[in-house]
Amino acid sequence: MSSPITEGRRFRAYTTRHLDELLERAGLSGEQRLRARAVATVLPFRTNAYVVDELIDWSAAPDDPMYRLVFPQEDMLPAEDVTALAALLDTDPRGPRLKAAAAAVRRRLNPHPAGQLELNRPTVGDSRLQGIQHKYRETVLFFPQQGQTCHAYCTYCFRWAQFVGDADLKMASNDIDELVRYLGEHPEVTSVLITGGDPMIMGEPVLRRYLTPLLELEQIESIRLGTKALGYWPQRFVTDPDADATLRLFEEVVAAGKNLAVMAHFTHPRELESELVADAVRRIRDTGAIIRTQAPLIRSINDRPELWSGMWRTQHRMGMVPYYMFVERDTGPQDYFAVPLARAFDIFREAYSQVSGLCRTVRGPSMSADPGKVCVDGVAEIGGERVFVLHMIQARDPELVGTPFFAEYDPHAVWLHDLKPAFADRFPFQ
Incomplete structure (x- = not known):
């Protein structure tokens, strides 16, 4: 191509x-x-x-x-x-x-869903830390200042508010020392996700400045890089002037005993067709890094099961690990892109049934909502009542992880706040 x-x-x-x-x-x-x-x-x-x-x-x-x-x-x-x-x-x-x-x-478009601007930001004394989120016990998100753009913007992006030039809506920091200090005070944190924007928009010297201090922290077991670069600019890992230097940096992270995961966003099979993508994937994997793939389910773009099963098989064949199918978040043009939860589960189930067990590392459809990641496990009839069966993949309260619960069936519901609890007065996280 x-x-x-x-x-x-x-x-x-x-x-x-x-x-x-x-x-x-x-x-x-x-x-x-x-x-x-x-x-x-x-x-x-x-x-x-x-x-x-x-x-x-x-x-x-x-x-x-x-x-x-x-x-x-x-x-x-x-x-x-x-x-x-x-x-x-x-x-x-x-x-x-x-x-x-x-x-x-x-x-009016809910620019920061799930409390990502305030609720997830940790504090030191009376001050909220900039560009750091700590929603789940083991994982901290870091938003480097120089990574607050992308090679291209997705129209569905739930972090669209990062890119509109409004300082009040932006999450970013250029203080890696502040992150290191925070991690030192929180030994329960074992994983750092560097996100944005897209950290792979940064050149190797800047990326190195953020990654190197994390290699000295024994508590950190994994470093994740959330990126769309493989889909939108695979040259970043193949022909860009600092492509080789970036891959050497990846090798250093792996050699330091850290699990380096490139969290690659692929929304449509066409993004996987270029030989450049295949070259980029091979080069990244040769460093010892793992590539995990994820994307939201988007109406009019990828809301057909054969697209997802085809993506998962291709990704698996290329050596990547299918990881998540997300539900479009309650922000921006959600009404334009959202797929009802019942339909989302049908698409996931049908796609899931078309792949081998080695592709079934993928989870979903999952809502990254305020209380945590809520997975739709299916629709069942219990006691004569039709209900959604759900569970918490991740939760602000770790005790809720893996907790199954039920919601009244609603064919029009597209998000957690559209659901009402079944067989209970409230959901476990309320």
């Missing part, structure tokens, strides 16, 4: 400055382009030449799933909001009224 020219060229980003031209390439009319650009005043837009030239089937746009994965759609927001924003964008594109209107829409 990729050519030598593609493999060797340098990274080129496309932002809102290029959006109208790209939307025209998709065959949109002037009014349609204006309304899509209005959505991009609220939700962030960024893509790159590899995604545009290698992954999107422009003959099928705007219905192509890879196009929908990265380009704004006018029905991602309420029609009245899009109309108001489009009018302002058309008459005063740089005015304060447009900025204020876009900010007001963002606030």
